[in-house]
Amino acid sequence: ADTIKAIIAKQTRLVQGRVGLHEIDPAPQYILKVCCSQEYLFERKSALVHYTYVQNCLQRGDIPRLTPVLLKDVLECLCLPVPDSLPVEVPSTIADPSPLPLPSVIDLYGPEEKLEKGETCIDLWDLKDFFSLTVRSAQKLTQAPSADQLDASSLLAGSPSFGDLSTSSLDATIASPVGNETSINSTLSAPASTGSFSSMLPMSTTAASGMLPDAGSVSVSKYMVRVGLAHGGQLLAKYQNTLGAMTGSGSGATLQWNQSLNFRLIYSNLPLATRVCVVLLQVKRRPGRIMEFPVGWANMNLFDERGYLVTGKRTLPLWRSSFTSPETETAHQLNLTGTVAENPDPEFTLVLDFCHPGSQKSHIRFPISRFTSVVHGNALQASNSSLPPTQTASDVDLRNLQDLIHRDPFYELSEQDKALLWRTRDSCCRTLFPAESLPWLVQAVSWERLELVEEFYRLLASWPRPLPVETCLQLLGVAGLAGSVTAAEDTFGVAEGTAGTTGGSSGGYVMAGGRTTGVADPLVRDIAVQGLQAGLSNMELADYLLQLVQVVRTEAFLINPLTCFLLKRALECPTQIGIRLCWHLRSQLDNADARLRFSLILDALCRGFGPQLLLFIHEQVNALHRLTGLAISVKRLAEEEEQRTWFKSQLLRSDVRHDLGDILSPLRFSIKLGPVVEQQCTVKRSKKRPLWIVWANPDNLGIHHHKLHQLLFKHGDDLRQDMLTLQLLRVMDHIWKEEGLNLDLTIYDCLSTGEDTGLIEVVRHSQTIMSIQGQRVRSAMQIDSSQLHKWFLQKKAPPLGSDTAYEEAIRRFTNSCAGYCVATFVLGIRDRHNDNIMVDDSGRLFHIDFGHILNNKKKKFGITRERVPFVLTSDFACVIARGEEKPYRSKEFIEFTRLCEDAYRILRRHSNLLLTLLAMMLPSGLPELTCVGDLEYVRKTLAVEQTDEEDALNYFNAKFNEAYNGAWTTKIDWF
Structure with a gap:
């Protein structure tokens, strides 16, 4: 709180040209705003480090960029009344609904219901x-x-x-x-x-007619x-x-x-x-x-x-x-x-x-x-059922119960398990693990027997x-x-x-x-x-x-x-x-x-929501309708150059610019998109011809940070699976950070906006491994595993960089490579190649395009292309080992192996949450997640049946060795 106050005071003195120490406190008139964003730090009493934006900057090694703005201007922008005296408590919503x-x-x-005469x-x-x-x-x-x-x-x-x-x-x-x-x-x-x-x-029905035969x-x-x-x-x-x-x-x-x-x-x-x-x-x-x-x-x-x-x-x-x-x-x-x-x-x-x-x-x-x-x-009165009174659970029953309730959520209860749970139901509620045992006890209830349901409700009333x-x-x-x-x-x-x-x-x-x-x-x-x-x-x-x-x-x-x-x-x-x-x-x-x-x-x-927020949504819907029409029209043109030329010509039309410009980003409501920069927009070469859209940054400070906003609009691809995968990666990132392990993951935003349409965030200052290898091959005239590391040397090491910058970039690459190796293995993310793995300028590696998950492997000419559990090529090992001739035997690679083990061990402790989030998506109808059986692969990779952590770790290490022993096979697949 003192830090926020000091920032506002110092900035105001600099702007006003006053450097005295006894000026009037300007803090009540101002509020801190995140540069190039519509995010504000409303709570003056909170410490600066408590804000998510500041925490993310610190974790990524970035400097938080904040600027003071007049509180009066913020209130007017939100269509809220400006009081005569400041400070004022700023509502955290636009619609300001009553609780x-x-x-x-x-x-x-x-x-x-009210009964009519004669009704009962x-x-x-x-x-x-x-x-x-x-x-x-x-x-x-x-x-x-x-x-x-x-x-x-x-x-x-x-x-x-x-x-x-x-x-x-x-x-x-x-x-x-x-x-x-x-x-x-x-x-x-x-x-x-x-x-x-x-x-x-x-x-209109899409099913084939004639399921019921005709009259004949x-x-x-x-x-x-x-x-x-x-x-x-x-x-x-x-x-x-x-x-x-x-x-x-x-x-x-x-x-x-x-x-x-x-x-x-x-x-x-x-x-x-x-x-x-x-x-x-x-x-x-x-x-x-x-x-x-x-x-x-x-x-x-x-x-x-x-x-x-x-x-x-x-x-x-x-x-x-x-x-x-x-x-x-x-x-x-x-x-x-x-x-x-x-x-x-x-x-x-x-x-x-x-x-x-x-x-x-x-x-x-x-x-x-x-x-x-x-x-x-509130506790219910004891039921009048004829059930025998519950007895104190034996030590054997308690041990068996403890083993049972720590199983993964897809463990199928046997009749003996259900009998044990019901026999020890009072212990489940009062003495052992009430939270963990409730999902199991619910499955042990015979719902077709009234007296047992009454007994369960009696227990439920007193559940913590x-x-x-x-x-x-x-x-x-x-x-x-x-x-x-x-x-x-x-x-x-x-x-x-x-x-x-x-x-x-x-x-x-x-x-x-x-x-x-x-x-x-x-x-x-x-x-x-x-x-x-x-x-x-x-x-x-x-x-x-x-x-x-x-x-x-x-x-x-x-x-x-x-x-x-x-x-x-x-x-x-x-x-x-x-x-x-x-x-x-x-x-x-x-x-x-x-x-x-x-x-x-x-x-x-x-x-x-209220009129102002509804207007923002309406503008987003109009923009997406316009992009959908453009994407459909682009696909009707045969030649790539013709597609790009026509697309840019459409972006010059006043009605198109009106629909696409000056809107809030559907991906992140805190980002304001300015006018479209048609010269930098294009049609990508991939199969569905996604549209690369570039907007100017309308923020007053945008010229000092980033001048442009870039999004990818896709029509023809179901992005819900990408959304799910990215969400699970984000959850994994939170789990690791809560356990003190920061793996420098880069998780971009993705939003499905309709049937086979959606938006994808473009990560700034990043390029694919294929692009980097292509640049190096053109200059070196050869393909070898050191090209990616040479790119790091060129970008970060002296004379263009520094030893510190080089080491920091390698550290980030190593951490992020470990995180994505473990995550792609656990989730069974397939179709990995050098055109959907990227690296940004800070050294962080990240994956894109999650069209195949849960070990659904892509085939070419009927042959499965991928034969390793996750991608760990010699190119990556060379970067991790800082260019050593035998990277897999280096001290740095051994430390990388231990980092992967730690990441896997932590995820395994939270396997129930990951399996739960996947199972909750079953109603969605995702093509690769249609039944409980589709989750068997994740149960296997997390080794949920293994009670000994060392056995699970041995299983992971075997898969890890399989990955880097098959590195050459993976590289052949890439090329």
């Missing part, structure tokens, strides 16, 4: 009948969307968050802004599975419906089948069953998160076997957003089932972890009739109000709060995933055509659509959100935002604690959370299962 309370799940379910409300736990439903019919839809649906769709598309944020809707929003709390509650009041609302969004061929096939009751990824009871049905003789597009299915599960045993999972199957007989072909599937919540049991007829639009390899086959074909969102463009619908166990004028509700104490952390962030992420995104895979592959038997029994396995199909993640129980999820609210700073939340958006996509209802938490933080801190959340949501509006949900969240955000 919003974070509602609990109890609040969201609300009190019981029945407690679900008082019902002892068996659950049943009737499968009525299935129909193939052929008609186009109705006019009402299209009108409703266009109405939603006109909201300020949807589509291109049109000027008319923007003006309307600015003219009549809506209060934050009102907008959140009113906009998100619908459940995720409401039939009328989701049908507002027609989408239907007559020879039978169709049946399979229904299951699930909780998360687990079946609560055996699934049930209808009898085989054939199409009617006249219609050819309708299947009739009218068949009742009875489940051996009483209503009182149904948990709150129960979902009904259905799949329509075509059944064909072959000699000695029965084959099932899934036509479509759907899931729905058995309890609505107020906790009332669903009764009566329901029409389910089916999602199409898609083909995949036989390795992913499931026995029952039910998509237990699929989305509960309705298909906005279904080809088939299925009608179910849910039995009403009470009178027609009665409403049946889950007794959610009994568990207010669970959410708020708040939970650590890592535990909260596991509960929301991972817990139960391993068990759900096995549950999906369990076979209960084969008896085709018999009502109430199970069918046989087919093979080779996977269900499309978003997956649910984590624990299904809403009370547990609410407690996890409370932990995030208490434990996550805005900076940490920004690091995990990518995953949390995917978890929101799989929530049971549109309004839920996690969505409210993200909206609250986004409105409280729009520049750090809100803008990035907007782009994460908007980039996925092309996904049918997320479109309605994300559109409504975007609408709530835009209404809460």
Whole structure:
């Protein structure tokens, strides 16, 4: 704080030409600004070193560049009133929303509805009948969307968050802004599975037609419906089948069953998160076997957003089932972890009739109000169940429990493990590791038994709060995933055509659509959100935002604690959370299962941001639309030179310059982009023809620091995988630094802004290894491993540099090389070559272009190009060893090896967090991250099954030796 005050005072005296020591203190009138940025150091009471910008400068060896600016000017720029007297507390947001309370799940379910005369409300736990439903019919839809649906769709598309944020809707929003709390509650009041609302969004189908044969061929096939009751990824009871049905003789597009299915599960045993999972199957007989072909599937919540049991007829639009390899086959074909969102463009619908166990004028509700104490952390009264009292855990049980809860999150619990967890449940809560044990205990609960659920809630009410962030992420995104895979592959038997029994396995199909993640129980999820609210700073939340958006996509209802938490933080801190959340949501509006949900969240955000911030977003959207049009047009031209000439000519047009100039960067909201510098813009040579855009730096001090801002716009590549990889690298960097290990990683920004479009930050003063080698080869007329080191000598050593500069550059290269060697090995980053590995002028090495991860290797002519676990060529070893003739035997390389070991050892201690972040991305539909099995490679590289750290280190060293022993092979691949 004294440092900030002294800087402002000294600068003011210099500007005013006064050097006396007894001048009037100018500090209250000024605030420090980061040069060439829109970032300000608001908190005068904080020490200078506490600011992230200053810490990053110190870690990189840079000098912090700060300048005093008048506080009055900052307030006017933010459209905030300037008080008569200074100093003043400067708000940290532009919209300045009033603090919003974070509602609990109890609040969201609300009190019981008002009953009409003659109506009654029945407690679900008082019902002892068996659950049943009737499968009525299935129909193939052929008609186009109705006019009402299209009108409703266009109405939603006109909201300020949807589509291109049109000027008319923007003006309307600015003219009549809506209060934050009102907008959140009113906009998100619908459940995720409401039939009328989701049908507002027609989408042209991309699936192949004819999954259900036409009338001529239907007559020879039978169709049946399979229904299951699930909780998360687990079946609560055996699934049930209808009898085989054939199409009617006249219609050819309708299947009739009218068949009742009875489940051996009483209503009182149904948990709150129960979902009904259905799949329509075509059944064909072959000699000695029965084959099932899934036509479509759907899931729905058995309890609505107020906790009332669903009764009566329901029409389910089916999602199409898609083909995949036989390795992913499931026995029952039910998509237990699929989305509960309705298909906005279904080809088939299925009608179910849910039995009403009470009178027609009665409403049946889950007794959610009994568990207010669970959410708020107050001990519940002991239940009246017949469970035997828990006994003190033995020493053997405690040791086994300790071993169990330190397993990686994908360890699959055996029945013995579950029995152990339940037997020692009191010890989990009170004596041992309550935070670490909760994700495991949740999986040991038999959710189809009321007395066990009551006992679990009793324990949960007294569980220590708040939970650590890592535990909260596991509960929301991972817990139960391993068990759900096995549950999906369990076979209960084969008896085709018999009502109430199970069918046989087919093979080779996977269900499309978003997956649910984590624990299904809403009370547990609410407690996890409370932990995030208490434990996550805005900076940490920004690091995990990518995953949390995917978890929101799989929530049971549109309004839920996690969505409210993200909206609250986004409105409280729009520049750090809100803008990035907007782009994460908007980039996925092309996904049918997320479109309605994300559109409504975007609408709530835009209404809460306020007119000034909304105008900034509108300018960004316009600029990206303009770049998309330019990128598409460029690809239509055949010759590279013609593409570049046409592109530069377009940048001279006044309308193009207006759209692209003087905007805030979508990558980093604190960076202002000035007018486009068309002479330096170009079209890159890579396959998708990315656009290299250069803007002038409009900052007054830009001429003294950096005059230009450069971004790469890509159209045709899915950048979500790059975003995920860079985020994981950033998390690794934080982990290493917290453990006192600074590996000088360079992690640039990347943002997916839509389907196959996005922006990539250009790292200043950097070039590829290929470029450096090319320069050296042209001068030396030969290829050898010393060329990269000679470049360092030329740049940093005397006479152009100094011995100190040379040593510092080599140190940074060594550190960053170690960091990326370990990171690329752990994450299985492939397709590494000398054109996607770069070095900047300070000596830091870094990787770009992460199109292949999790050991998905690129092939050429059917041959795998990469044969080593990570890139460590003799070029790198020569730099690390400072040019020694035998670099791998040098003292410097041995120290480099130990540095890699330390980095690996630290990451392995945080393996659960890394695996959790990857697993939370499963709903995203990334091409190389589609199922839990895709994460097996990371489990292997982190050696999570090894209990002895030395064994894990030996495994890493073996891979390390394999990398540098194969260095020549890697170099041949490069050239």
